Amino acid sequence: MSQYYKYDFVGSFLRPAYLRKARAAYNNGELSYEELKLQEDNAIRDLVAKEKAAGYHVITDGEFRRATWHLDFIWNFNGINHQIERGNETFNGEVAIIDSVHIDGKISVDHHPFVDHFKFVQALCDEQTQAKQTIPAPGQFYAIFTGQDEIENTKQYYPDLEDLRQDIINGYTKVIEDLYEAGCRIVQFDDCTWGGFVNPQIASSLTGLSQEELPAYMDTLIDINNAVIDQAPDDLTINTHICRGNYHSTYFSSGAYDAVAPYVFAKQHVDGFYLEFDDERSGGFTPLRYIPKDKHVVLGLITTKSPFLENEEKVIQRLTQASEYVDPDRLSLSPQCGFASCEIGNKLSEAQQWKKLELVKEIASKAF
Template identity: 55%
Template sequence: MSNLKTPFRYDFVGSFLRPERLKEARRAFDNGDIGYDELKKVEDETITELVSKLKELGYHVITDGEFRRATWYLDFMWALDGVGHKPTKTGLPFHGEDALVDDTYLVGKLKLSGEHPFVDHFRFVKQFEDENTVAKQTIPSPAQFLAQFLFPFNLESTFAQYESEEAFIDDVVEVYNEFIRQLYDAGCRNLQLDDCTWGMFTNKSGSILFGTTKEGTVEVQKKYKDVNNRVIDAAPDNLVVTTHVCRGNYHSTYISSGPYDAVADVLLGEENVSAFFLEFDDERSGGFEPLAKVPEDKKVVLGLVTTKRPELEDKAVLHARIKEASKYVPLERLYLSPQCGFASCEIGNKLTEEEQWAKLRLVKEVAEEVWGQN
């Protein structure tokens, strides 16, 4: 078992553009032209190729690129008892384009019956660990799970199954605790909680999504932070738990904007993760000043290189931004990565695979220039 721990000086969030032959196999499977065994064979082959590429580039962390998922978060939910879904008629309103992800809602009480499929997905990646690389697993955070079923459009179906919000939250925590136990037993020691809720809290209209007022959002933030912490605090001591705070990532579009100031006290100051992967790829994220709220025992991964556009960032600008961030968090606790995944959903962002790899090469080169070889 690899003893390496995330994050690394040059790192990434987790998802990658699906190769064309994987997309073709998925379409063939959905159309009933091939069986699951044939689809899995292509998944296995393309994930193996992805891991080889990441090692070739010199990265110390590996994932399956989320190649077996339709979306970064819903597939996790669909594997649980009590969760139903169907093709959407409206989609989610992203900036300039609706995200066509399945409507997902409760049809019963939450429960994890048997082994979650993500556990076996992790085992496949773990086999490629070596002295230089470690596998990490990405999942939606408990807060993201909570938000999905407590958004106003899902309240009716949620409370048709639960008599109170507290009872629902208790089941969310129980499901996550069981999943983490399974994942840990499979050998996972690096877990990343992907979380769009905080990005939505920074948005001007975020209070509407959470069914509250602008003044009431702080109490809602505390509720979402608490559910994350209940799960994190129950995890094994030697499981590294990090989080990626996302502002939406669908076909190079986004869903929320706003600086981290609005969530700095609760998220950055009180969530019990070991590191924050934070998006800072454009003006929508604001300045680095909120990083002053990050406690001294936590790390910050600066997402300065965008996955939404193919153009490469200027190295001098990246160096300057890292220096600016170091005014609030010491350089030894800073790390570098792309701001998000390259394909949070199957559709992927608007760049080519080679442009994707160029982004990763840039991240590595700049990190080595700032922190030296590692």
């Protein structure tokens, strides 16, 4: 079965109201984990049925077992302190309500629960579908703990950051081995680091580094990702998704890919790229020239940030423009990000969410 289709989606979906209510009850100590899991199981079965009915071939659990796209994965590593303290990241004027995360020991991983999450979805596949597992990129993991706000705490446990780098690589290698053993053949590295680095000012603010120091840091992030990818089985497809923030229909950063393309496009050993291109904040398609000729590109031309349905002809025109830099055989269409990178979700209804995916499929059937 092909690992790429002409229409696709990133991974997360709006949580049903009953599931959000159940998780809130669990967090308040009013519902047991077993009862919450039963609700999650039911919601995921229903979601997968809808994904199949919509004609999609690569399916996910919608990230229904997570509070956020990235932190739940990180919290399940040893050496991580999960504190309920709301973060202060600002997304276009809106403060994100997200728990914080800190290192409090050496990083390692035993049995990661995401492997069990994958197995549940895998069991729902049929001959027309295959499951993919979305996780934050290894470089994203490293960037969180070496950023300006966390570096001093991190150095208490990792005076030599090379040791942190190696422990992250080792942890990810084990998780990927376990996913592969469970039958996983598609992994997606979600990596918002590059969505921040497209803006040099934000890049310096996040890292505390000068503009002159940033290239070496970006190389480090790529090297971490590549070290994990290069140890993965040959028949495991590893893609990456890049966006500029997706919290409650707001964004974190703006800027074209030009500043990061020589790193993330040219040097990264992934098989394909899922890229945000839904509005002018992403710039033009020229940076796609850095993507090697053997990579697939999934263009996120449909926004998940609003219920507005894009004009089909204009999207097809943009696909034609992109084909000047990437062969049409290696192009696909998708939304620019998930519908609910965090549990709060974006500002559209579930019905509007499925209308968006119907539009993606309809445009792809005409364009390719």
